[in-house]
Amino acid sequence: MERTSLYKARQRRTATVREAAAIDGERALVERAQHHDPEAFAQLYDRFVEKIFKYIYYKVGNKSDAEDLTGQVFLKAWEAIGNYRLTERPFSAWLYRIAHNLVVDHFRMRREVLPIDEITRPDEKDDDLDVLTQRHLTAEVLLRAIRRLTSDQQQVIILRFLEGYNTEEVARIMGKGQGAVRTLQHRALAGLARIFRRGSEQL
Amino acid sequence: MMNMILDQCLEDIHAHRATVADCLAQHPDCALELGPLIDLALAIASLPEVRPSLAFRESTRARLLHLPIPLYSWSPEFPDLPPNDLENEVLSLQ
Numbered sequence A: 001m002e003r004t005s006l007y008k009a010r011q012r013r014t015a016t017v018r019e020a021a022a023i024d025g026e027r028a029l030v031e032r033a034q035h036h037d038p039e040a041f042a043q044l045y046d047r048f049v050e051k052i053f054k055y056i057y058y059k060v061g062n063k064s065d066a067e068d069l070t071g072q073v074f075l076k077a078w079e080a081i082g083n084y085r086l087t088e089r090p091f092s093a094w095l096y097r098i099a100h101n102l103v104v105d106h107f108r109m110r111r112e113v114l115p116i117d118e119i120t121r122p123d124e125k126d127d128d129l130d131v132l133t134q135r136h137l138t139a140e141v142l143l144r145a146i147r148r149l150t151s152d153q154q155q156v157i158i159l160r161f162l163e164g165y166n167t168e169e170v171a172r173i174m175g176k177g178q179g180a181v182r183t184l185q186h187r188a189l190a191g192l193a194r195i196f197r198r199g200s201e202q203l
Numbered sequence B: 001m002m003n004m005i006l007d008q009c010l011e012d013i014h015a016h017r018a019t020v021a022d023c024l025a026q027h028p029d030c031a032l033e034l035g036p037l038i039d040l041a042l043a044i045a046s047l048p049e050v051r052p053s054l055a056f057r058e059s060t061r062a063r064l065l066h067l068p069i070p071l072y073s074w075s076p077e078f079p080d081l082p083p084n085d086l087e088n089e090v091l092s093l094q
Helices: A001-033 A038-058 A063-083 A091-110 A131-136 A139-146 A151-162 A169-174 A180-203 B001-012 B022-024 B028-045 B053-064 B083-093
Strands: none
Touching: A001 A038, A001 A063, A001 A091, A001 A131, A038 A091, A038 B053, A063 A091, A063 A180, A063 B001, A063 B028, A091 A151, A091 A169, A131 A139, A139 A151, A139 B028, A151 A169, A151 A180, A151 B028, A169 A180, A180 B001, A180 B028, B001 B022, B022 B028
16 A cells, blocks of 8 residues: 555656646747757647647537647747747647637637527427437537537536546646636536426526 | 545546446545536537648648738837737837
């Protein structure tokens, strides 16, 4: 038992050292990019392009728009990297902020409102959420429901469950406390449950 | 309180330290609310992985490597001043 605890403690220490090294490496790349080193910026791109793409994809719902917006995120980041200030928040938090703003603009331009019928089918009036989960929660339906949440709730759901960050990391990225993230997470999941239980009445 | 319980359960399930049944058994008072929320979180986490196409990744990377240097140059001498303030400062000195 004691050996297991020691092993876990060592694992945690190793993970912490690895994280610290990764953060140092990231800072060095950011500083080089701020001095207009395109190779350093390309390395930052390599690190974050998939995460930013995923974040945007789950918000806009199609690959072509998501790729277009992801490209724009990195172009804007290159243009503005001189204004970026190294803080305790990770560099990715700044990229997510740019991505968020571009997604907001994207929807503002398209004035897109999802029809209620596309979220729940007319026959899905069953109150048993388990039945709905098992039978009808296709990826598409679930994603459409997520897009009905508030922006902060969407961000928590995407970062936490689709990008695999833990609560502490989500809090750092969003610039919020862990308590606030837990509250958002609870409200988001409860909101989704309500959407699936009540169908169009909820909306 | 529910926020904490839900988060702890999700962390434990994700790390394979507990199953959904374990969590519900540990928290019988709120199992009715907790169960569906955990199920939803797991359903979201199991959505198919999405990735940008290789063609997009490579073409964007190549484009980034050949971008012009931004007009505003970051100044290590004034790291705390945002660009507009720096410009105003320079203008006020003239």
